[in-house]
Amino acid sequence: MSNAILVVGGGFAGLTAAIEAAELGHDVYIVEKTPWLGGRVAQLNKYFPKLCPPSCGLEIQFQRIRKNPRIKCLTMAEVTGLSGSKGDYTVTVRLAPRGTAAHNVDFSLLASSLEGETPSEFELGLSGRKALYKSMPFAYPARYVLDPSTLSKSDAARVAGNKFLSLDEKEREIELKVGAIVVATGWKPYDVTRLENLGAGSVKNCVSNMQLERLASPFGPTGGRIVRPSDRRAPTNVAFVQCAGSRDQNHLNYCSYICCMASLKQSLYIAEQYPETHVTIYYIDLRAPGRYVNVLDKVKALPNVSLVKGKVANAVQAEGDRVRLTVEDAVRGEKLTLDYDLVVLATGMQPSLAGDKLPLPLPLDEEGFIAGGEEAGIFAAGCAYMPLDVTRTAQSGTAAALKAVQTVKGR
Amino acid sequence: MAGKIGVYFDLENIGGGLDVEGLAAQVRDKWADLTPVVKVVPLLAGAIAEISEDITAQGLDGVLLCGASPRVDGELYRFPVQVEYVNLRELCVQAYKNPDNSPVDKNNAPALLSLMARDYVNMGVVKLQKSAVPDSAAITTVPRVLVIGGGWTGLTAALEAAATGYEVVLVEKSAQLGGAASNIPMGSPLKSPWTDKEATCVSGKIAAVTENDKITVYCNAVMQKLEGQPGEFTASIATEKGTVTVQVGAAVLATGWKPLEDKYLASMGLGEDPRVVHAAEFGKMLAADQVTARRIAFVLDTTMAEEAVRKAAEDAAEAATGEEAAAPAAEEGETKSFVKEDLESIKHLRYSNVVNSVGMLRLANTVCEKTDDATQAFILYKDMTVPGILERFYKQMQDRLGVMMTKADVTDIRDAGSHMVVECKNTLLGMDFDLDVDMVVLPTGLVPTTAKEVTVGFDYRQGPDFPDLALFDGFADSNYICFPYETRRTGVYAAGCVRQPLTMDACEEDARGAVLKAIQCIEAAGHGVAVHPRSGDLSYPVFNFVRCTQCKRCTEECPFGALDDDEKGTPKPNPARCRRCGTCFGACPERVISFANYNIDQIGSMIREVQVPKDFKSEGPRILILACENDAYPALDMAGARGKSWSPYCRVIPVRCLGSVNAIWVSDAMSKGFDGVMLLGCKYGDDYQCHFVKGSEICNRRKENIAETLNRLGVQPERVEQMEVAIDEYDKVPDLIDGFVARITAMGPNPFKGM
DSSP: OOOOOOEESSSSSHHHHHHHTTTTHHHHHHHEESSSSOGGGGGOOOTTTOOOOOOHHHHHHHHHHHHHHEEEEESSSSEEEEEEEETEEEEEEEEOOOOOSSSSSHHHHHHHHHOOOOTTTTTTTTEESSSSSSSSSSOSSSSOOOGGGGHHHHHHHHHTTTBBBBOOOOEEEEEEEEEEEEEEEOEEOOGGGGGGTTTTTOOEEEEEEEHHHHHHHHHSTTOOOOOOOOTOOOOOOEEEEESSSTTOOTTTTTTTTSHHHHHHHHHHHHHHHTTTEEEEEEEESOOOOOGHHHHHHHHTTTTTTTEEEEEEEEEOOOOOEEEEEEEEEEETTTTEEEEEEEEEEEEEEEEEEOOOOOOOSSBBBBOOOBOOGGTTTTOOOGGGGOOOOHOOOOOHHHHHHHHHHHTTTTO | OOSSSSEEEEGGGTTTTTOHHHHHHHHHHHGGGGGGGEEEEOOOOHHHHHHHHHHHHHHHHHHEEESTTTSSGGGGOOOSSSSEEOIIIIIITBBBOOOTOOOOOHHHHHHHHHHHHHHHHHHHHHHHHTTOOOEEEEEEEOOEEEOOSHHHHHHHHHHHHHHHOOEEEEESSSSSSGGGGGOOEEEOOTTTTTOSSSEEEHHHHHHHHHHHTTTEEESSSSSEEEEEETTTTTEEEEEETTTEEEESSSSEEEEOOEOGGGGGGGGGGTTTTTTEEEEEHHHEEEEHHOOOOSSSEEEEEOOOHHOOOHHHHEEEEETTTOOOOOOOOOOTTTTTTOOOOOOOOOOOHHHHHHHHHHHHHHHHHHHHTTTOOOOEEEEEEESSOOOOOHHHHHHHHSSTTEEEEEEEEEEEEEEEEEEEEEEESOOOTSEEEEEEESSEEOOEEEEEEEHSSOOOOOOOOOSSSSSTTGGTTTOOOOSSSSTOOSSSSSEEEEEEEGGGGHHHHHHHHHHHHHHHHHHHHHHHHHHOOOTOOOOOOOOEEEEEEOOOOOOOHHHHOOOOOEEEOTTOOOOOOTTTTTTOHHHHHHOTTOOOOOBBOOOOHHHHHHHHHHHOOOOOOOOOEEEEEEETTTTTTHHHHHHHHHTOOBTTTTEEEEEGGGGGGOHHHHHHHHHOOSSEEEEEEOOOOOTOOOOSSSSSHHHHHHHHHHHHHHHHHOOOOGGGGEEOTTTTTTHHHHHHHHHHHHHHHHHOOOOOTTO
């Protein structure tokens, strides 16, 4: 029997669940697949509705973790096996090699001296990363990763002999005893290559909403300047294509909750950087839940933003690396063909577990959302459960922490 | 007070060509007996066992770790004594630049860098010397949760708290439990697959609550007052049999909502024509089989009503011109004559868009189902706000013979004798049309109870109500996206529609979240530690009442209402309400408030440890930066790590919150000879980012007083500036600093320098 809790996923839902349970006196393990905590939130430039930076909340969460000996963070880690039953689980976790010392080392000079580059997962392909890298300035844990597979020959010579780097670290497996599990595996942006009518990711200057977050981020590939990826020019007209994959039986058979608000927020980014740039948002319904209507009103009041009810039928390349959209204006009944400097696809969120399988007795629905597990002491939190914004995710993580605590309490 | 400090220099992580041995020797020389252990270790992370041994062998009561930022590797250095850091890497070596911007010799530290490092090390030693391990403020707590409101959310909260092993007192205003949910036998989905209407089984929840030994229910009861502090509140509940007082550890506020008054929708016929009802009323009629209409318009577009209300307000404003402007609202913290402001407004209609979109779909589907599709239900919307997974429900509900939907601007609703006419424009059907119906259902505005009445009745010096309600249009919500359960009344957590309009599944989840926070707060009080954001902090404000002049600034300014007072105005602290921001001691002109590990003398001593050169011209100015440790300090830290640098004349001292900045520190700095003081904190205003809500705003207010004082002393008030910086403005903050330093340099030396 164990009163420890396993949290799978170190994004906002998982962090919240872990910290809240630990501050109630429980031992908690966070198992995070990537090298750092923070998940999708860490990639965002600002949150709606306040347009405040996510790293502000993450900083507090990381401080809470640093101070709390009850929380053990396992990064580059995946759950590979589970045995036992509710209240008394044994979990096997595989730890991938990180290649760097178990404490902070400032590798910034060495990293920048390396030649080999590979597209950065964190920057969603908008820029490269070195073989020795740390994706964000506020990274937790504050440690680099060495990825030997992307080292060039000369790079290998540069890192060889560094006492804080290891090229031959092996993956290992550990076992954890826990009584309850919170699954907060989060979401991934819907794969644009599946959106054939919208260019399948091959149209220049047609980016996803998450890529726009990286372009707007102060530590992103452009230092926060929103520009066309092809020529780094400021766009003079921008279109947002809502429901790129969402609310579509052929793709995501649900609404992704955040994309309307994300586009409204991003149109505020653009208006701030380029007040003269014209922005058009093409939508089916503009969903601004609850008090978020105030953000909608703020955007409506902007002189250069138009909101058009209409579905974008397709996107193709036009001259000058512009993007040509064919749009059906739902109210006027017109078909429009228009060219834009930059087009943002408001791609939806797909649960990370879609097409994947955790070795946990966890029923998933046909879209990959978690649809049960409570009777086994396994609780879903955040976007692994349903599409949510950050506030609702934090709510969900806190609620899941309570269920996990109830499961292990008194054992 | 730490009296035996071990000082460790992390050779690997300092760099910059600093003479680390020289720094260590300086510490031995200067601090002698205070620092029995001073070591330069090759790698701090490799010296953890050694430090632990020193602590035992030498009886150390504090360790000072000089090397990398405290923001990295903090979890490695957990010792049973006080731990302090000197950030020599990010904030010193990495942030260093020569005043003339010439290249920095990385192998031989320039003299200015060595001076800076020495200052920071000495500041670190004195910080630890002036810091003590706090006495425990742990109290004996009551393991009982007060749940205010016996509706869907309150019932869920009561059951969840009981299931976690806590007793519950549930207070319900009406005669029965169940609240608004009682009128919804079939609601929106509560679980996967999120497609169909679902029996809410409210009666099941009520039965479970009633049968639960751990739960005591008071119906026909309202809160009279809540006094005391988390862990040991006393709740006075007015019941039919008189006032009941009960000890509780924390509370969940689940008082729900009231429908928006009909008058706001009068232009659409509500309250004017009996055939026009709002959705919640229609739900009741439907549950009671009272709906006879067979053509029903469900109108989600309420632009008409919003326009009418706006116009009426304009007319009223015009009529009122020339009259006296209304008296300004009372300053926060004033209690003289509390008057509850009615915060109900037409805004609540749109804020309820999700609940109404989901609700109308359910009602339209249900009425068709009940009448075997003999009913025609027309849903007229501007935007169907059915976000997220409930899209599946949307699809299922409209897939019913009789349910017809179109986007429409509803421009008129009028009585045509035997029927009503709903005028629809800009529809998706390619034309405008008039819809003839027997009945019109309008949305229900969910007005949080907190907008209309005092729900908890805090017996606090700052008044009986939540302080931020107007900012959230009456909702008892948090201002933080990351922290939805943040509250300015520690120990009281709102959930359900009193916090924001939520569907029933989300209310259940919210109830669980609030219960967790409530019991966490009880446990924290039992251990004498703070709750979020300084979770686990054992310190709390200690008052030296002998010198207190009863000026009431601390009791007024505390963002969390932690301080009550007696008739004379002497503060009465409630440590379990306190969040340890230090705003109280920032406010205190007599400096009678301190924390064991954070106090006026400590920061003042750090300021005095800086060696300020006498010759401004040849050795440059000195600038003190007091930086909020939550956002500004990390921004500086990241700036350094990102290779940004700023004037080497600055010395940074992290503070818990700008609210904790006491004017005496500015005077200390000026009399020490500093030429300028920069206060670096969070954004304030409606979208404030301050983790202690008001700290940066209060600091800005106090700055005016500081300016006056400086003026009197003959020091230009421009020597003190407050700047707002967000945590991600690491690339901008060096320029802010350099701009300030340039202004100070142009101003010339502080007239007190060298005196």
